[in-house]
Structures are given as C-alpha cells and as structure tokens.
Amino acid sequence: MNVQERGDEKGSLVKKAMRAVTFHIKDNRLRVGDTLPGEGYFVSELGVSRAVMREAFGALAALQLIDVGNGRKPKVGAVDGSVIATSLNHAVDTAQITVPEVWDVRRTIELRTATLAAVSRTEAEAVGIMNLADAIARDSDNFELMTKHDIAFHEAIARASHNALFLQIVTSFSPLMQVAVPTAWQTRKAAEQKSVMLERHHDVAVAIANRDPEAAGNAMKAHFDTSIGDLLRGLAGPYGGL
C-alpha cells in the first residue's frame, strides 16, 4: 500500500466517523446543547484511531454540527447561517458564483420573507422593522452605518417571517452585503437613487405593519427591481458584471 492509498483510506475513515456522530445525534433525537459522548466512546465503538476521531470532530465542529470546548464533552451545535455564508463568500471570491446571481436569489427569497412577515410578524417585530427603516434614512450620509441598518432591516424581516431556514439564508448574505452595498453607493447613479431607496424601505415596513402581504411583497419587489437593480448596473469590478 502506498502513501496515497493510506491517505485515501484515512479520509474515508474520517467520513465514516463523521457519519457515526450524525447518526448518533439523529437516532437519539438530540437537540442543540445536548451532550455527546467523547472521542473515547466513538473510538471503541467504531474501532478507529484517536487521530481519525479527532479529525472527524474537528470537521464536524467546522461545519457547526458539534460545539467542542476544552476538557469537556462536545455538544450538539446550533446553526446560524455562518456555514452557508462561508461557502457563499468562497464561491463569490473564486468566481464560482457572481454577485448578480446572489442578488437574484436574495430578490426571490426576500419577496417571500416580506410577504410572510406581513402575515406572521409580532407587534414588536413590526415596530423594530419600522425603526430600522427610519435608521437607514437618518444615517443615509454614512455608508457604513447605513449598510449596518440595511443588513439588520433585511434580517429583521426574515426573522419576522418565522421560517428558520429563510432567516439562515438571509443571514448568510450579510457578509457579502457588507462589502457590496457600500461599494455600490459610491457610484453617482446610486447617489441619485438614494431618496427612492429610502422610500422603498419605508413602504416595505409600512406594508408589514399594516399586515398587508401583497403590498409587502410588491414593495420589496420594487426595492429590488429599481434601487438594487440600478446599484448592480452601476457596479464595476469583482462585485459587478450584471
């Protein structure tokens, strides 16, 4: 057996060890924060080496399936969109996915989160969304602060949709928005569109407060098709290309 074969064998043992942990979580119907057996348990259960098991635990921790601490047993991990964000950013950085493609997915998803939010939002959520629309207008001369509010605005709507997967996906767009949105606003075309953009955000917030799903979807659609569409067309460099 040469080095290559031994390496491949180790890789498949690590995958097998990872699967054993995920099956353990599923079969025992474990929930976030529940304790998992330590390395030793799986080592004797599976007959793999401690090195293989350590690598499997490392990979599971990177994927946030488990939460490993120091000197304590691992716990079942909570998902928060950051794994999807890491994958997404890598794909954009390496030109596997373009920013206009991401923005089409955002548009598709956020038409739905706005619609759902208008039906499912609590009173506190409606107020929070309106406050963020106001904050975007208030700080519209400070790109960095405005972008922060803008990201929070879209995440608050996703949260108010009360669908945990929509929230995760929308949250995963945030690191990309942090780079792309301020870049976009530096174009002259974008500056001219600022008042329209502020109005659209306000329209979305009002429709959600009024529990009007159709108006909320339409306002979000208008936001993406005018303001954001113009921004994308104004973009140059790695984040442009529409």
Added chain:
Amino acid sequence: MNVQERGDEKGSLVKKAMRAVTFHIKDNRLRVGDTLPGEGYFVSELGVSRAVMREAFGALAALQLIDVGNGRKPKVGAVDGSVIATSLNHAVDTAQITVPEVWDVRRTIELRTATLAAVSRTEAEAVGIMNLADAIARDSDNFELMTKHDIAFHEAIARASHNALFLQIVTSFSPLMQVAVPTAWQTRKAAEQKSVMLERHHDVAVAIANRDPEAAGNAMKAHFDTSIGDLLRGLAGPYGGL
C-alpha cells in the same frame, strides 16, 4: 494561564489561520483547482504552530474551501451544495428547522428556477427535463426509483436556470428529499394524488420546452401547492408537522 484560556487562545489562532488562507485566495484572485502554499508557508508567515495550521487546513477542507490531498499542496476547492446540505440536514435532524419550512423555501426558489429555465435553457436541457418527467411517470410504482428521477428533475431545472447559487441551494435539498419523498408517498392520500403529480411535472417540462416563463412558474407553483401541499399534510412523524 489555565487550560481553558489556552484552549480558547488556540481556537482564535485557528480562526486567524483560516482567515489568512481565505485572504490569500481572495487577494491572489485564485480559482478552483489553483494550488495554495503548504502548511509550512503559513506557519512561518503567521508565526503559528504547525498544529494550529493543520487544524485550520482541516476546518477549511471540511467547509470545502480547500481540497487537501496526500503529500501534495492544497488546492482551491469547488462548492457543490453539500456543505449547505450538511448544515440543513443537521438543522432538520435536531428540530432547528422543520420540513414544512424547508418545503416553503423550496417552493419559493423553484418557482423562480422554473421561470428562469424557460428563458435560459438550452435545447439539450429542455430534452433532459422532459425525459426526466417521462421517467418519473414510467417508474411511478417504484418509490425509490421515482424519487431518484424526481430529485434529478428538480436539479435539472435549477441547472437550466443558469444561476449557480440556485443550483447549489436546490442540490442541497436532495438528501432531505431522499428521505421525505418516499415516506410521503406511502400515505393513501398521496397515492390518490399520483396522477395529478405526474401531470404537474409534465406541465413544467412542457412550459420550459416552450420557452414560456409564466406558464413554467405557474405549473411549478401548482405542483407545490397541490401535490406537495397534500403530501406534507399527509405526513406524520419528524418530517410532518404542517
């Protein structure tokens, strides 16, 4: 310094090392398959230990940002939806996300992929989608085979949308469909709906072949709202709950 602090410090060093690799990829505009410097380069560049760097490379490989082999330098990794799928399955297995929530996201996304596919599909893609609709009908008495065609049908439409992120997200649903779809078909209600389901798939394929985006979106919507809606309502156990 106690053990806990030393552990946390190591964790933050690993994160720093991971960021250094992602910055290297971004700054040098590397693409899938391009070679990265080995552990030794980053060890001396960052002044971290070999153990820290090995852990960082392991985490990056788990997230598919890099592709590590044996005795060769790492390469820039290709994304394929399996990282999102792993995160999604974990979230469903641990009740952080429900199957009806996933199905709402699928419905939202696949209305759009069907619409885009009707505009962007090649001739070969249109034929492939039609063949898969026929295969679903042909093997409709074999749940396992029919599910395989069903998954391939939805992936083929996402591919024909020519948006790489939609394709990744749709692909990430496949492991869940492999479990949920055959379970759903075992209900009596589902069996009664089989001819309607087959017709809907056929309608989607025809609309895409006819380059009719509106009809394609409507047919996919009808597919989700009737067939799949009924399936979800008929489901019990961990994959139900609508």
